[in-house]
Amino acid sequence: MEHYERLSKIGEGASGVVYKARDRRTGETVAVKRLHVGDGEYSLSEETFLREVRCLEACRAHPSLVDLRAAHHGPDDAGAFLVMEYVGPSLAQVMREDRAGRPLAEAEARRVMRQLLEGARSMHELGVLHRDIKPDNVLVDNRGDVKICDFGLSRTTDTAADGAPYTSGVVTLWYRAPELILGSRDYDAGIDTWALGCIMAELLAGAPLFRGRSEMDQLNKVFDTVGMKDMKSWPGFARLPRAESALCNRSRPPSRLREMFPALSAAGFDVLSGLLACRPDSRLTAADALRCPWFAEAAAPEAMPDQPLAPCGAFFTASVAGVAKAIVA
Known part of the structure; x- marks a missing residue:
């Protein structure tokens, strides 16, 4: 060294x-x-x-x-x-400090999500589960590109060949998939795509979508937001250690996700709701999400203007027309 x-x-x-x-x-x-x-x-x-x-x-x-x-x-x-x-500041720094919680325009969010999903698709095809995707573990470089980092909780799926179960104590709470909170030790790449759905919502809202104070509070917030549609009919649900929790047997309203993102296009909402499907076997994979029409919607690629860096690693800069098109750090 x-x-x-x-x-x-x-x-x-x-x-x-x-x-x-x-x-x-x-x-x-x-x-x-x-x-x-x-x-x-x-x-x-x-x-x-x-x-x-x-x-x-x-x-x-x-x-x-x-x-x-x-x-x-x-x-x-x-x-x-x-x-x-060395890449640059984290997406968390950029969103919570430089942007002070201001949400992204849909085109900006799409650009970030395309790159994150492409990274996740590659990871999963290579047999790697990240197990802690969150804005703190996404870096932004000076060209506006994002990179997933910190593989400290990651593991390769072939290491499970000996039959040893995974640990459920992974992923930072606000980005933790419901099956993990319910105690699943037999999960797949869906825990990463759930986390990416949480990031997509955060980009569009300017703040984390589920800010639980404990695991049960987190699960309650998830169910109150996206509902429990078909969750109990998921074949693995009854075997989950916390399946009999009172939170899982409470009457829930239908998903409120659409009313929380009224300006999001129909194609964009299909991606968001697909990533945040409560039932893991109904959740979009990274590859499936990238095939959604939302990523073909733009008439032209979201090109980034060539501009110098702003003080303190400011995140987004406006194009000449005044429409924010890029991420810089």
Whole structure:
């Protein structure tokens, strides 16, 4: 790691600390993630490190997924490091700080969602579940492109070949699919597409759609918003550990999703409601979502104007006509 000069701290999560750094050999700016090791948890961190490396290597070279440059696992006191491309601020920073909660126009949201879904489709085709997609784990570069990052909770589906169940304790609460809250340990890529539906709603509303204070509060908010249509007829529902919860047996109104997004086009709503289908076997896959008419709706590609960066990483800039067309960071 002597080849990298630490410049500044970018962020810190449960699995490690991320720094902005410079490669002394090439001058390239990179992101270096140091995983937490020691304190009696070394073996767990080592397993997490190896799993994250495996998932990042599987997803290399896709424009919507962060690229791994190098990985290093030293002695116990040296730690474990991942060197990745440096992209820019997170989508969460941009939406909640630079835009101060102002929603995106539909064309802007479509541009972001196209890239996120393309990244997710590639991940899933490669047999990788991200298991923590959220705005904090989406980065925005200076050309307006977005990339999914932080594969610390990811795993490859072939690791389940031994029959060991997945853990249900994944995905940050506000973006956690209902089957996870109900205790499912037999889930699939639908947990990632649910999270992408939550991000789509957040882009269009300017704020997270489901802001639960606990798992049960989160589930209640989900059911009150999208209803429970056909949920109980889902073949796996009765086997879920929390299927008998009072929340699952309460009378619910029909979905209120449409009235919450009245300006969204019919094609756009088909994508949103398909990603936020409560019943996982009815939920859109990333590949199916990309085939929806919404992504063919624009008369021309949502091209990004070539403009300099604004102070503080401002997110959207307006075109000459005054219509916001792009994301910059």
